[in-house]
Amino acid sequence: MEEITLLIDGREVKGKLGQTIIEVARENGINIPSLCYHPSVSKTGACRICLVRVNNRMLRPACVEPAINGMTVVTEDEDIVSMRKWILELLLSDGDHNCLYCDADGDCELQSLVKRYGVQESKKEEPKRERTVDNESSRGIKRNEYRCILCQRCVKTCREIQVSNVWGFSERGFETRLIADDDQKIGESNCVMCGQCVQVCPTGALTYQTVLGRGANWELTKESSICIYCGVGCKVDFYKNREGMLVKALGNYEGPNNGHLCVKGRFGFDFVQSPKRLSKPLIKRNGAFEEATWDEALDLVAAKFAGIKEKYGPDSIAALSSAKCTNEENYLMQKFMRAVIGTNNVDHCARL
Amino acid sequence: MTNSIREIPLSAGFFVIGSNTTENHPVMGSMIKNAVINNGKKLIVVDPREIELSRYADYYFQIKPGTNIAILNGFMHILIKEGLYDKAFVETRTEGFQELAKTLEKYTPEYVAEICGLNNPEDIPKAARLMAELKPMALYYSMGITQFVSGVNNVKSTANLQMLLGNMGVPGGGVNPLRGQNNVQGACDMGALPVSYPAYQPVANEENKAKFEKAWGVNGLSAKPGLTIVEMFNAAIGGQLKAVYGMGENxxxxxxxxxxxxxxxxxxxFLVVQDIFLTETAQYADVVLPSCAFLEKQGTVSNTERRVQPMHQVLPPHGEARDDWWIIAEIAKRMGAKWDYAKPEDIFEELRTVTPSYAGITYGRIEKELIQWPCPTTDHPGTQYLHKDRFSRGLGLFTAIDYTPPAEGTDAEYPMILTTGRILEHFHTGTMTRNSRILDELVPEGFVQINPNDASNYNIADNEVISISSRRGSIRIKAKITNKPKPNVLFMPFHFYEAAANVLTIDALDPACKIPEYKVCSCRIEKIAQ
Structure with a gap:
């Protein structure tokens, strides 16, 4: 693809023909704020928070404005700042954006921008719409319409990533609102609870049921791993709180999943911290399990395997390895059976 | 998969057969939906049940369970009869075409429709013509192709079709089995199979035996292929097998x-079970060893597209649970092995030396790079798609295959067909998902899907608990009346121990690969007397 050169904030940067200004800027580490724009879905060009000055003249939305060779872009100046403040004030004037009561506090793009641009609470009395809060109908997803800024990220995500087309807009103009299917509660709609809309929501309009009461966003730490379920191998960012409890799972954009997860990858990880987990070796004595030390259990297993091998030969022992274990563990299991026991009786659930 | 997930946008169309992709591989299902619904790509679906993808398909064939070969042959019959196949590819890249063509002669749309129980035979030529236009078309399949006594022949038939269409060795094409567990690909690659060492090197081969004896510093490795899972349990009943060491299997x-x-x-x-929960199988164990769950361990896993990815430790081990590799090594050491592994990377460094397809992969590389095996050297970028320019055996071999019926036919006593599978919210034996609160609340109990026609014949109401029996057992389960299965076909997920589908399924095996025929058995349903 044809390479182009732009001057952004006085810095010469490279991009490709066909990219928009915001894409070139972000690839080069230049942050232009956005609310409706999200790199994983098609461009909306609705919120105007990404306005930049092009060629020292007009203000253009960086998310949809094509980057052109030789273009000069200023991402922030006095006019742009006042424009962004004004947009933010308008967004805040409707709904209810009280961060104290919001699950997204500390992980909210609207909140970050309000802080960045020092926007104060509006003194004017604005008309307010009646909205709805639905914290109960879905087991995975909560919605609070008072925090919705109609950016359409959820609509596009449900249309282009999950492709379930649950979210959509109803009414027009000031009355516009986000609805699920033909205005169902989210838990009663065709939502399959992939939770991707929550992952891209820039405010607290959509949040996960799992996060409530599990610590503030800035207390969470994350580590990536690979989902345990099917063979797609989705890369997942797991978040845990200060007490070490898992709080949420977000799709990582570098994995084969491009950031997407399904309901199992999103909500199916708490089994790891289930109190029903096995925590000590068990040895069955007189028909009942008794707790044992690792040494007792391992000595017993080794002695039994050795005895059975001695008495009946190596082919009297078999192992079931596991498609839920790592390559290293599977390698070691087959090596154990072949090199230590002396049999090829090793298989796993590939056929099951 | 011969090809890669990121090639989905490169396909002109998709042929999905025996895969309920949106429920079993949902993230890829969504990618296919996006290509079809939002980008106008074509879709052909063959499945015994009306699955979500069948709603978006240009052509959909609701075949009788176990009749995949017939419909695949039906498509190929048209491609050859109408001269629509990729002649250049067939001439230069394949052999065995004549035999194939001869076998296909009788697979006319009417003949196929009869075997498959289809009422739209006229769509077979139309779908075949569409396939020929799609350059390239990707074929996706899953257990709806493999879990039959004819599993191997089903797979070969999918390869026949894709070679005939010239869709092999090109980005966006390929024969793409979707693997159902996060490291089933890796477990096979690592030789957790009774017939092969790592990288599919046969055990019944003196050279391989010598190679591994040298690598592992041992003598007398067995060259006799071992038992597959189902054969193991037959041998246990027969008295030849005395002990089983089960790791993470139920x-x-x-x-x-x-x-x-x-x-x-x-x-x-003697039965040892090493797992994270006291599973249904662990109840029968003599010793139960608590192991770390996936978020508590480090290591690598290989996904359905052969991509080797790092797993990072997110949580400390639960209680006294230990890593599976540590447990295996401790038992080995107690039996005299001189093993010395301090961390998973030590094992990976060793396995690279005996697994040629992984030789170029390192922990350092996969943190930064997307690598798919084969990756023979550390400066090799990995392999996005297989069979470019040549197949591993040289020419691609067409196998002439005739349709063969499932092991168990229906009769007066067991007049209905049962097919089993997974649902979106649950996974395999339920050990993980049924211990995940939200998933278990979403679908807390098992069910059987039954066509309204059958429900009416048997006077069964929606959500009524009925009895289902096969020659192997009987269970009680809630009936869900739906048009998804066709009349006389029942579908049941196998995640629920309270109403376990595998009480009913048949342990008939494919003669070559020993996969059980989970997808077809005969059964009968009965109302439970009030």
């Missing part, structure tokens, strides 16, 4: 013919 729930499996476990002298 055969009581996952294997066919549950009563038979339980009988086998009870016949064993």
């Amino acid at each position: 055969p009581v729930m996952s294997d066919p013919n549950q009563h038979h499996i339980i009988e086998a476990l009870e016949a064993l002298e």
